Every structure is written in structure tokens, then in C-alpha cells.
Amino acid sequence: MRRSYARTAIGLALAIVVILFGGNVLAAEGSQSMVVDGLTIYYGIIPAEELREFPQGSTEARAHTQIPKGKQVYHMVVAVFEGENMERVTDAKVTARVREIGLGWTRKPLEPTTLNNDLTYCNYFTFHDHTNYQIDIDVRKPGSADTITAAFDYTKQ
Numbered sequence: 001m002r003r004s005y006a007r008t009a010i011g012l013a014l015a016i017v018v019i020l021f022g023g024n025v026l027a028a029e030g031s032q033s034m035v036v037d038g039l040t041i042y043y044g045i046i047p048a049e050e051l052r053e054f055p056q057g058s059t060e061a062r063a064h065t066q067i068p069k070g071k072q073v074y075h076m077v078v079a080v081f082e083g084e085n086m087e088r089v090t091d092a093k094v095t096a097r098v099r100e101i102g103l104g105w106t107r108k109p110l111e112p113t114t115l116n117n118d119l120t121y122c123n124y125f126t127f128h129d130h131t132n133y134q135i136d137i138d139v140r141k142p143g144s145a146d147t148i149t150a151a152f153d154y155t156k157q
Helices: 002-021 023-029 059-063
Strands: 033-036 039-047 073-082 093-100 106-115 118-126 131-140 148-156
Touching: 033 148, 039 131, 039 148, 073 093, 073 106, 073 131, 093 118
Parallel strands: none
Antiparallel strands: 033 039, 039 073, 073 118, 093 106, 093 131, 106 118, 131 148
């Protein structure tokens, strides 16, 4: 169990590092980050079952309550930054729309979640293996009528 916890902790830490600091590399690949209208939007997808392995009472377990069951359930994490100084956006309304190519959309609000004093936006989605998806992340800042959308192609391996 301890080894499994360590593996999960390392995997989650790497996902967070990619979300927080991987912008230049990921933007070049066009895979998990995008700059739209001055906002840099990063996303990561983590198997929900890995979140269940954190010990009760840990910071990670407290941040990820009510984890849905199922092998195809994944936790989407989104971080939003503004401007050249990459100031974290902590007061936006963020929604994700996910669809398997050719099928209908699943739309969910992403809930603000703070982990290690950094705010991200999160929710759970179902992704099937070897399937192509479109992910649209909508960001609306307070006081603005405009919604900024980043559209990503994602293939679940």
C-alpha cells in the first residue's frame, strides 16, 4: 500500500508540475495548454482511482472528496493564468465540455480546488481507452459577459 501511495503521489505531482510549469513545451506540441485572449489555460487528466489511494486526512484526500467509482472515470484539472506575468486566475467561472468525436457533449462546471495554496478548477469525466475526444474549456471572469474558450483534441490511450 505504501509503494502504491508513493507511485500515486509522484504521478499526481508530475501532473501538477506539467499543469503549472509546462506551458512552453506543451504549447509547442499543442497538446495540453493554449493561450486565448491573454489567458493561458492548462489541463491535465488523472485517473480517479489514483486519487482514492491517498491516505485519509491527507491534503490530497481532503481536496478530492466524493470520487466517483469506475475504471474509466478521470479527474480533469484546469489551471488558468493571465498575462505575460502568468498571474493565476482564481475567481473565474470555468466549465468543461467533453465529447467523443461524433457524439454529444457532456458539460460540467469545474469546481475551484486549492491544493498547496494553488487554486485549480476540477471535475470528473468518463474517458474510454483508444478514443478521440474534443475538450472545450470555457472561462468567464467576474464582471465580464465574454466567455473565453480553449478547444483541445485529446486521445485517451
